[in-house]
Each structure stands twice: as structure tokens, then as C-alpha cells.
Amino acid sequence: MTTENVTETEHEAITELREHLRKIALISHASTVLSWDQETHMPSSGGGVRAEALGELAGIAHERSQQPALGESIERAEEAAFASGDETLQALVREVRHDYERSLRIPVEHATESAEVNSKSIMAWQSAREQDDFSAFEPMLSRQIELQKAEAEYLRDDEDCLYDVLMNKYERGMTSANFSEICRQVVPGLKGIIDRVVARALPEPEFFRGPWEKTKQLEFSKEVATQLGYDLDKGGLDLTSHPFCTSPVAPFDVRITTRVYEDNFTSNLYGVIHEAGHAMYEQGFEEKWVHTPLCDAISLGIHESQSRFWENDIGRTEAFWVHFLPLMKKYFPRILEDVSANDMALAVNPVKPSLIRVDADEVTYGLHIALRFEVEQALFSGDLQVADLPSAWNEKMESYLGLTPPNFKDGVLQDIHWSFGAFGYFPTYLLGSLYSAQFHQAISEEIDIDQEVAAGRFGEILDWLRERIHKPGRQFMPLDLLERAVGKGLDPAIFVDHLDRKVQSIHGV
């Protein structure tokens, strides 16, 4: 895994390949900034041209990513990487080859149209959601599903179904059969925990309602993110309706966004920690591999494991509040006067079925994913039509969580993902929790996590992740990365046990 024994010629071949990658990355960089701007600062009247520009850039990037010259350069780099015996270089060219082969299968027109439709469709979703009007989004959603079906056809190898092709875009090697099995193992465990807690649910503590002054919330959560290890000098924090993390160029410019409400500080605080977790992952790539797949996430499940680790396994613990409550009391002395770290831990770990995924607690969250997974599968198998989506959604919501959405925006219109054509994406959220639980278990064997966190020391924990999870980028496939990091394969039981113990220790049931 060193690059010391690479000869001059081998080095040249890699350098030449990287120049190709750089030319593609610069265009993607522009697209990423444009998309970030669209979500954060662009006035709505700029949307039409923005969509066209994103389509145009996607076309250019796509053209560059399927040039024959790139293919030839990859061949030379493959020979060089093989000759060098360098594992990192071999992984690099393997991943470049992967992207190239896939790019070749997608016609430029499809890439251009997709980017343009995405940009427009996000705007359509936003306005449909605001007006609580599913029918206003339906045509765009149908178009997105058509485009994604077409893309899955282009990319299909030996996958059992189109939906598996899409899942693979986000989580290499994952199939709907595997994920069904994971759900089969996880869902009953979650339901069991929920039943136990809900039976003796505590009311939300009075202090929780605030009001929490927005600017103070933002300052506090920014300070928390910084202490955890998010480097704001290589990023930034902006306000949006839907929080996200985006990397104009990893690891040098990795930004997060958040939202803030006066009557609830958790949305902002845990949103920021969550996105900072994502950002720390991308800030942890090795600078020297900028513009290459080694400065890229191997999968969204691994990505999500980093956000969930910091949000749930660090942020929603009593130890976290032992350290951070005194700081938060400086911002909100009156409201938090009589509140203890233990009160906080209990308050920020409710277990209660609810309608909105992003506001869901750690336990019920998995059920939101199971719902979406089933709905998406049905949409792509043809078992479900877009027009019937709202009723399918509501039925599953009733069966998984015992709730019926009173409107579209708290139901089928709540998530942004479908608006940008991301189907097969939701399962990675649950996978993230599974990975995170396993990382937590492995770190615990080396580090006393609670002791470090309570003392406000996050460096060793972050270093563990940096070394094993962040630095490799796309060098290892998700399950290999997991195995190398924790010494065993994916095991849903670890996640369920982990949650079970946490709920017992906090809720006492």
C-alpha cells in the first residue's frame, strides 16, 4: 500500500490518468457549487437557466468521462499499477475503470437530460410540498422513474432486477434480496423495543419547548461541530430547508447546511452533528488523491455510518451532555438552569412512532426505511403506479408505525430524494446505522468512548475512523472496509443489540 516502489514510467501513466480525472472533476466541481447555490442562495427566478446550465455541465463531464483517450490512459495506468504491485494504485485504477465502463453505457443525452430534469424536478417538489399538492409533483416523479429505469437498463449486468441496479449505485454489492433479509432481521427487534418504550412513554420535558433563540442555536451547534472535528476552514455552514452535506472538492471544501426552529433545538443541533459527520468523512480523504476515486466515498451506507455515529452514538449519549451541557447553558442559562446531563440524554432519545423520517428517533427510523424500500421496489417492479403511491405510502405507514399522514407533505412528499432521481438510496440510511453500531463496538474495544466524550476529547475516536474508514476512500468495497475495520462481516444483530442496550440504559426498560 505504499507508492515508494513506483517507477518513472509507471508514475507517468498514473499522472496522465489523473490529468484526465482532473479535467472531469473540475466540471463536477462547478456542478456541485451550482447545486449547492441552487439550494442555498439562488432566487427562484434563476431556476430555469440553472437547470439548463447543470444539464450542460453534466453533458460536458459525461463526454469527458467516456472519451476513448481516457480509456487508453486507463489501460496504460492499469499496466503500470499492476507492474508496481502497489495496492493503492491498483484500487485507484480499478475504480476509475469501474466509473469509465459505467459512463460508456450512459448516452450523453441521457446524462444531460437527467441533470436538467433533476434541477427542475427539485424545484417542482419544493413547490408541490409547499402547496401540499402531490399531483403537482406526479408528472416529474413519473419522468424521474422513467429516466431511472432507462439508466438501470443501461447499467444492468447480471442483477436480478432494475431496482438492484439502482441500489448498487449507492451501495456497491448490495441487493434487494440482501436488504430484505436485513429488514427481516431488524424490523421485529425494532418493533419490540418500540413497544416496550411506548408502553411507558414519558411526556416531553417542559424545558424542551424553549424558545431557543435561533442565532444562539446556530452558534452552539457550530461550536459542537468544530469540537467534534469538523474543520470549518475547509467547509461552511448555511441554512436550507433540507439539511445536507456537499463537497465542491473533497477534502478541501466540504460544506454542510442546516435548519433551525425556535421550539425545538434538536433539529438544528443533531442535524448539524449529522451533517458534520458526513463532512468529516470527506474531510478525511487524503489530499494527495484529490480528484480521484480515492477522494470519494465508497458507498452511501459508509457515508451514513459516519453521520449516524457522531449524531447517535456520540451525540445522543449522557457522556456527550456531561461535556456539552455547561456550554449550552452559557447560551441558554434560563431554560437549562435545572437540567442535568441525564435529563438531556433522556430528552434527546425519545422512542415514538412519528410521520417524518428526518425527525424520527433512532429506533423507529429503521421502519421508515423499510417502508420506502418496499415502495421503491414496487414502483420499479411495476407493482405500484405513481398515481397509487400516496395510498400505498399511507397503508404502509399505518402498518409499520400505526400512523396515517394527514396530508401529503407529512407523507409521501416529505423527502427530497425522489425529486433528484435517487431511488435505492434510502436503504443506505439503515445500512449506515448497522455499520455505525459495528464501528462503535470495535472502537469500544480499544477506547473508553464515554470517558473520552465526557472529557470533551474526540481526537482518538476521530483518528480511529480517519485511519480505517476515511483515508481509504474507495480503496475497499463496503463490506471489505467493514471487515478490515472491525474484524467481522455485517451483522444486523449487533445493531439491534446496541439499540436495545442503549434504550435500556436510558429509558430503563
Next chain:
Amino acid sequence: MTTENVTETEHEAITELREHLRKIALISHASTVLSWDQETHMPSSGGGVRAEALGELAGIAHERSQQPALGESIERAEEAAFASGDETLQALVREVRHDYERSLRIPVEHATESAEVNSKSIMAWQSAREQDDFSAFEPMLSRQIELQKAEAEYLRDDEDCLYDVLMNKYERGMTSANFSEICRQVVPGLKGIIDRVVARALPEPEFFRGPWEKTKQLEFSKEVATQLGYDLDKGGLDLTSHPFCTSPVAPFDVRITTRVYEDNFTSNLYGVIHEAGHAMYEQGFEEKWVHTPLCDAISLGIHESQSRFWENDIGRTEAFWVHFLPLMKKYFPRILEDVSANDMALAVNPVKPSLIRVDADEVTYGLHIALRFEVEQALFSGDLQVADLPSAWNEKMESYLGLTPPNFKDGVLQDIHWSFGAFGYFPTYLLGSLYSAQFHQAISEEIDIDQEVAAGRFGEILDWLRERIHKPGRQFMPLDLLERAVGKGLDPAIFVDHLDRKVQSIHGV
């Protein structure tokens, strides 16, 4: 000037041309957003890649702008425009031809390198200014001058000198001989006014120091800009160290930035009005001509006339404060308790030599321009070397304004312009004042400006500008536009008289 008599074939030729222009504009759109982001939100660690990306995009845009297919399309469009007899179309193709011919002369490598050097050089200037270290900026400045000399050689027709070629980039038809003559007419007048006021200068009123809470300043100035006619739904307001206006896509997305200090509200308020004036110009282009030269500024002098008109001829008047003081008192009731509109008018119209151009008053401002004009001429004629620039600057500062900068950042390093290669640009600021004074005179003949402003009615005034100045875009050359709008040519005496009267009425001398 109608497009009603255009035939199908003519229409097709224009449509085809516009498709070429659109493909160029989409790339420029991306560059503009990237540049805006660089100034407003990008972390400094993202700067290296950003510079490369801007270079890459400039290369693509430049390649597209000199394609032979574009040349052929222009020919067909020229025939169509000629046949149609439509003056607007004729102006459109004339301007497209102008850009095309100039683009052909600039090698793609030069365009790419310029964009990349600009982006890096802005960062070098920022850090040199922060560290007050001219030598840290000197190499980049020299490189910029070399690049601009090369560009002037490429673009040179029959201009007397390279500097005239550069002036022409910003103000079509302007020469250094003309501008010298303007300075010759204006400078003595300004000096006379300054001497009169300085002799009996009033101290800055006590209330002026504030402290002015920043968020309140921002809210107030935003409301002022909106009332004047800046449409925030087609733009946005952000914070930067150097205020500017930029158009990702005019007239749909025209943004401004500002800065804000607690001890001085004028920097923010008049900065916002100034940039809003620029923005209203670009928001006033006709939507149907998006991506064409008819949705573009004819010159920076005309652009500046719009910012100066709103800032100085509207914003710095007693009538303005008759209307806006009550609103400002809502934000700052304690500080402004005993302040009258007349007090305000006096306070915001100081006349006092100072070091910083952007903070200079309306009268001394012109002297800052004369200084820069002479220095730039000398740099491009070879009479002045970059290394000698600081001392040349300081000498002229002493002779024009009787002041010696105590450091570089309040002297030769104060302006951003040279860092992005903008030489020949400063004269347009003074030209803007000249145009503005003439527009003011012409509007006064039709509209009682003070009466409208005092009543908070800005619509008629804006409409006058919209119709005569904004809507045409690049249809008419600057001096033609002026003549059509006010019925006479450029006359520096009108500006000097205008200032003279204003100073008399406010300062009583």
C-alpha cells in the same frame, strides 16, 4: 425597433444564433456563480481547485465563442437582420459580431490562463492586503499586467496605445486622450469645491458613531433597496469584504453583496444602494433577450451611472431622508431621537480628502480616479515599473488629496481591480458620475424628483431609467444612449455644476 415584420426564415436564423449564444452563456453562468461563491462562501482551502475550474470553464466558453459554426450562424443572422429592417435585431447581430471578432483574436490558452491567474491573483491580493505586504502581491500584479498587455496586443485595432485598447473593453469608444480632457475639465472644479468646504468643515455629528447594530443595519438597508426597486426575488444580498453586484443570469438572478460596520452605517447603507443601483440596471434588461448582448451592459460607465444615481443623486439628498428617516428611527430609536432629515443630509455628504476610494465622498472621489488613471497609463506606457508603484501612488495621493498613506492597504493595495486584471476600468467610475448628473438633469425636466423621493415614490424615476437606459442593453453605444436619453452629448460641466449646487445647498458654501 419592433420584431413584428420578421419572416419565418429570418426568425430561424436568429433562433439558431441564439442557441449558440445560449451554449456560451450557460458556461459563463457557471463561472459567475463560482466567482460569486469564491467571494462569499468558499473556504480558502478550496481556492486552488476553484482557480483551475474557472480557468477550465473560461476555456470552454472561449472555445465556444470562437467556433466557425458560430461565425456562419452570425452571417446568416446578419442577412436576416438586414432583410427584416428590424433595428433591435440589427443591434443584436452587430454586438454578437463584435464579441465574436474579439474572441477570435484571443487564443484559448490566453483566456484559460487569464481566468486561472485572476482567481489566484484575487486571493494573493486579499492576503497581501491583510498582511499589508505589497511585495507579496507584486509578482501576481506584474503577471496580470503582462497578460493585459498581451490581450491588448491581440485586440488592438487603430488605438493610439495599449491602454486605450483596455479602456475600450469597459467603455466603448473612450480613449485616454478623451479622458485626460475630461479630467482637465473636472479636476479644477472639484478642487475648488473641496477648498470651499474644507475651509469651514463641520465636525462629524456625535450621533454618527452609533453603535449601529449590524443585523438592524442590514434589515434597514435591505428594505431601502427594495423600496427603491431592487427585486430581491430576482437576486440576493450577501456579506463580503469588497461589495459588488454580479449577475449569474440577467435579468433573472442579479445579486449584490455588502459589508457592515458598527461604528458607521453609511458604508453599509450607501454600499447597498450603490450595488442595488447596479442590480436594477441588469434587472431592467428585457427577459426575452436573455443570453444575448441585449441583456448585457453597454459599458461600465453606464453601469456606474445607475449605481451613482441611486446612491448620490437619490440617496444622499434631504428628500431621501424625509422619507427614510422615520423608518430608520424604528431600527435605531435612541441614536436618532433628535436627528432631522436635514441633519442626515449634511452628515452623509461630507467633503473631505481621504485615503480610501470606496469611502470617498462624491466630490473628492473624482481625484481618486484621476490618480488611478495616470498610474495605469504610466504602467502600460512603460513609464512606471510595478516596483515603483507604491511611491508613485503616494506622490499622487499627496498632490491630489494632500495625504500620504501610512501603509499599503490604505494606499496602493486598497482596490481589488488590478488583482483580476482590470486596468482601464477606474475611469468608468468618474464617467458614471458624469452620466448620472446628466440623467438627473434630464429627469428633473420631467419629474419633480425631490417631491417623489420625499413621498417614497420611486416608480416614475425608475421607469424613466428602465425605458431609456436599462431596456436597450447593448443596443446603443454609450454616447448614443446618453444623447437619446438626454438630448445632448457628454458635458463634464454639467457634473461639476450639479455637485457645486448640491454642496451649496447642503453646506451653504
